[in-house]
Amino acid sequence: MAEAECKKLGIVSSCDLQIFVDDRPGLDGNAFQTRDRFGRPAILFTLPLLVDARNEDELAFILAHEAAHQIEGHIGATERSAEQGAMIFGSLAQAQGQSRADIAAAAALGAQVGARRFSKVLELRADRLGTVIAARAGYDPVLGSAYFARIPDPGDEFLGTHPPNAERKALVREVSATLARQP
Known part of the structure; x- marks a missing residue:
């Protein structure tokens, strides 16, 4: 479904994503968008995140969120x-x-x-587009965002990398409600 969103945005080339699982012992649960050693876009999941995810909606939302970072060019x-x-x-x-x-x-x-400087804004943008991608792919992003309840809340730190979990969950609910009202 991320590819369909890319086509709508006219950026299909940035949606050619590779997905990797890092199964090295001792890693925390995490997923992030990066580039591989050749500069190609990639999404990496750690094994603890995959084990901790409680349902397909959580995995779909996390994947859609990371794909949204790529679609919107957040690394650059x-x-x-x-x-x-x-x-x-x-x-x-x-x-x-x-x-x-x-x-x-x-x-x-x-x-x-x-x-x-803009890290929190970029995270919220990725949550917004990730919600759309997950919903259009047939998953429930609100159920997917339940994952935020099980990870440490970053609060609202100055120069923090992520916004508070409650703010992120509220945004997912808002975007989902808007999508539900659309024909």
């Missing part, structure tokens, strides 16, 4: 924001006459800040 957006942060922080350190090591440290910090 994060990289560009990190580059801008590095440039700004590095330039400020240089303007203050800092040493090369301090300029490099400032640039590294700027990259971290830049990468996280």
